Amino acid sequence: MNTLSDNSSVQEQLIRDLTADLVPVRRLASPGLRALGWLAVVVAAAIALATVANLPALWHRLSGAPDMWLAVLGSAATAVLAAVAAFQLSLPDARRAWALLPLPAALLWIVASGLGCLRTRLAPDTHVADMSEARDCLMFIVGLSVPLSALLIMMLRRACTLQPGLTAAIAGLAAAAAAATLLNFFHPFDAAATDLAVHAVAVALVISANRAFSGRLLAPSFTKH
Amino acid sequence: MSRQTQDSIADDRRSAWMAAAQAGDGAAYQQLLRDCIPVIKSVARRRGVPADRLDDAVQDVLLTIHRARQTYDPRRSFTAWMSVIAERRAIDLMRRTQRQHLREVHAPLEFESHADGTADPAQGVAHAEASGTVASALAGLPARQREAVEHLVLEQRSLDEAAALTRRSKGSLKVNLHRALKALRRRVEPGS
Numbered sequence: 362m363n364t365l366s367d368n369s370s371v372q373e374q375l376i377r378d379l380t381a382d383l384v385p386v387r388r389l390a391s392p393g394l395r396a397l398g399w400l401a402v403v404v405a406a407a408i409a410l411a412t413v414a415n416l417p418a419l420w421h422r423l424s425g426a427p428d429m430w431l432a433v434l435g436s437a438a439t440a441v442l443a444a445v446a447a448f449q450l451s452l453p454d455a456r457r458a459w460a461l462l463p464l465p466a467a468l469l470w471i472v473a474s475g476l477g478c479l480r481t482r483l484a485p486d487t488h489v490a491d492m493s494e495a496r497d498c499l500m501f502i503v504g505l506s507v508p509l510s511a512l513l514i515m516m517l518r519r520a521c522t523l524q525p526g527l528t529a530a531i532a533g534l535a536a537a538a539a540a541a542t543l544l545n546f547f548h549p550f551d552a553a554a555t556d557l558a559v560h561a562v563a564v565a566l567v568i569s570a571n572r573a574f575s576g577r578l579l580a581p582s583f584t585k586h
Numbered sequence: 587m588s589r590q591t592q593d594s595i596a597d598d599r600r601s602a603w604m605a606a607a608q609a610g611d612g613a614a615y616q617q618l619l620r621d622c623i624p625v626i627k628s629v630a631r632r633r634g635v636p637a638d639r640l641d642d643a644v645q646d647v648l649l650t651i652h653r654a655r656q657t658y659d660p661r662r663s664f665t666a667w668m669s670v671i672a673e674r675r676a677i678d679l680m681r682r683t684q685r686q687h688l689r690e691v692h693a694p695l696e697f698e699s700h701a702d703g704t705a706d707p708a709q710g711v712a713h714a715e716a717s718g719t720v721a722s723a724l725a726g727l728p729a730r731q732r733e734a735v736e737h738l739v740l741e742q743r744s745l746d747e748a749a750a751l752t753r754r755s756k757g758s759l760k761v762n763l764h765r766a767l768k769a770l771r772r773r774v775e776p777g778s
Contacts, residue, residue, distance in 0.1 A: 371641070371645070371751075372623065372641065372644055372645065372648070374751065375645055375648055375649075375750070375751060376616055376619045376620060376648065377616075378750060378751060378752075378753050379615070379619065379648065379649075379652045379750070380612040380613075380615045380616045380619065381612065381753070382612075383607065383610055383611070383612040383615055384610055385608065385609050385610035386608050386655055386656040387656060388608060388656060388658075388659070389656055389657050391659075451657075452657050453650065453654040453657060453667075453670070453671050453674070454666070454667050454670035454671060519656070520654070520656075520657050521650070521653050521654035521656075521657055523650070523671065523674045523675070523678075581650065581653045581654070
């Protein structure tokens with residue numbers, strides 16, 4: 362009987378603590394709107410990179426090989442859908458199925474990139490990347506993913522996910538897909554197995570690093586605020 | 587009035603309380619959290635949380651609701667929102683309990699009947715004296731230091747939980763625990 366009343370008094374004390382000096386909170390915008398905020402930063406980065414990129418050469422490359430367009434479309438759509446999924450998963454009542462949202466776009470990205478390898482002729486103004494050029498691709502994707510992931514995780518922390526590992530992994534996919542899309546500005550290489558493998562490694566690295574390190578940042582802390 | 591209508595009225599009331607809590611109304615928030623307890627217990631029981639851990643589940647969910655209150659959209663059902671949170675926290679609690687069971691064996695009879703090879707009847711008296719000394723040393727600590735020892739050592743709460751319950755900062759709890767342990771060591775250790 363004593364234990365029962367002890368537990369009730371602990372709960373009562375907790376309720377009094379949580380409600381004392383309660384401050385108003387600003388309701389979060391919808392996940393779609395919040396994703397748009399992050400994507401606006403990605404678009405701003407794209408515009409900044411476009412000013413230093415050789416746009417006519419990029420247009421020439423893409424118009425000569427339709428599979429490259431599809432791959433760019435796939436990576437861009439993966440970034441958009443993964444960002445929306447990450448913001449959905451950041452809500453405490455979100456269903457895990459949101460993690461599947463970027464899957465169709467990711468499949469398009471993988472298949473279109475793979476199709477490029479099967480082409481027998483080279484896309485115009487391209488060559489097959491050697492190992493040092495492929496390493497530069499890896500550095501670009503990982504390097505650009507770091508600030509994009511950091512911003513996304515900072516925005517996701519405003520919510521309260523109860524699936525921190527999954528949310529962080531999907532955020533990593535969004536950042537890596539956005540970085541891979543922006544890489545096209547400086548990528549005069551045709552699709553080749555080694556280059557694609559390096560891209561896949563870079564994306565996997567960003568997702569794993571996000572899951573391992575950012576998952577902890579997203580796990581809710583229970584201090585009163 | 588049908589059960590469904592009653593549930594719907596209760597849900598509307600909770601949504602209104604939560605919207606008021608988001609605007610900073612402490613009284614509405616208090617009513618809401620008290621009203622949530624039976625629902626949380628029912629969800630936790632359904633998820634297989636044993637009776638002796640139900641109160642842990644309630645505290646976990648209340649803290650989560652508080653931490654996540656800015657994510658609630660009053661146009662949606664509060665009861666559905668809270669029930670999903672309660673289910674997730676109950677599953678987390680069950681996982682934590684299972685991990686604990688894997689590490690520890692609950693065998694009270696074996697524990698009681700296990701012969702201690704190093705047993706010395708005189709030691710029993712010494713232990714009793716030592717635990718009495720610790721208890722009296724604990725009672726002699728200043729209130730804040732005793733509170734830190736009780737929450738963090740005796741009840742084995744995390745710093746976050748203890749900070750939420752005592753309304754002290756984590757830093758203050760750590761400092762008080764450090765001072766308390768130092769004071770206890772001075773009082774209990776022989777020759778000091």
